[in-house]
Amino acid sequence: MNKKSTIQRIKLQRLDSLELFSASNSNKSFPLHYHETFCVSVIEKGAFIENSKTALQNSLLISNPLEIHKNSAFQNLDYSIKTLYISKDIFKFALGKNKVNNDFLLQNLITNNFLFDKFNQLSNQIIDSKNSFDSDFETNFIKFIEKIGQFKSNKKNTSNTTEPTWLENTKQYLKTNLAQKISLETLANQTKLDKFQFIRAFKKQVGLTPFQYILLSRISLTKQLLQEGNSITETALDAGFYDQSNFANYFKNYVGVTPRNYQQSFNILQD
Template sequence: MFSFLRTKNFDALEVLQAHQASATFPAHFHETFCISLIEQGTFIENDTIATQNSLLISHPFEVHQNKILLDGCYSLRTLYVSPDMLNHKGLTPLDLQFSKVIDDQDLVQQCGQLLNYFSTYVKSTKDNFFEQSLFQFLANLYTFRQTNDDLLEVPDWVEEVKAHIANYIDQRIQLDTLTKLAGQDKYQFIRNFRKYIGLTPFQFIILQRILRGKEMLQEGMPIVDAALNTGFYDQSNFTNYFRRYLGITPSNYQRSCNIFQE
């Protein structure tokens, strides 16, 4: 079972709650840091295994897929933190990489307390204690950082293709158009795009549409309108992909996404 809690009064923080879940997820990415507290079972991200009472970190735009041990299930809570929040506090150089799995029990306990308090915080317009606790936790997490000196340099054509997709996400995007932007033939383009992004062009487009649709649902837009405004054929098509990548239907997401204005 999955549910979300979200607030607009502090950088749109969001928490995913999964209880006794067995869903797996195909290759995807998030635009935020994802800090997951594994409360029960084992959760696998790519080749990384996170067990009970540990933290699993996913970095912004890091392509990953999730699975579980055979016939297993898991319970976890994930805090989504935007890079801008960390940058605002001077915590995040561009090449920052947190350790993927952290089993320091003091930090695990601190994360649990923070998540416990979040459900109360979303109902509050002002809560300096929570904000101070959050930044203290992030500062402590920062001590588990590592730098990556071997980042793959992304060529300009990749950014041009991504910008085109973003600008025309509500329309049919032709592969021929993308290959012309990249200056490559079809098969070379698909291979190279996956090399730099970690997803095929089709997977990337679908995921971008889901993320855009998720934002629209947060704003209260009807599901059918969110589907059509993000380039899906219909609501059913949107729902199938949304559930596949996020583990929850759009209607359940919209119901469980508690939004409180400032």
């Protein structure tokens, strides 16, 4: 990379904990993962690949909630990107609950100068806000959501289909036991499948292996704990990471920065 890579994260208490991620001059790749929110990104420099789609400079890239994807730089060249993590509840508020149902998906790639300019205006206002916002910020943000909501995808949302009971039980078990050592044998025994049958069945249903799903769940928990100001050592143990080096490597692989840099760069803007 020719220039120093920088990263910034800002989380607001307003607008259902709206979060902004900003990375410049990066060529970081991200393995398979998903988000609970809509992720709306603008590519300010270079190109950014998501699955089989390539988002070019000045375009918008959107990941829908629970949409499994991986990202990489185009030909390992630097890119600069800003991402807003927007909850489905914000879309429901802006567009109406009758329009934002379980099948509501946005197009993954959008080329629209108005949306691009409005995104940059809003994201720069968040970065420069220093805990204060123009009175029109929320109004302009809702107008942005209303506009982007017009780019609805025709794809069928498969992430909200009814899960088999064994999968619901497995996810619940994982949620309540993340801090413990979890073996595939234990999970498989609960479903009355052998280990390899369980792995195949889980990946077919979820799109991730059990290991990938557990790892993402733990990373998600550590992000929350770090945001709350917990120490890195306590965070790792509370999420089931018993090797500090492995935790740091996994965290950087999925989040892009070390746990310490993540905690230091995460600002919480209050009303």
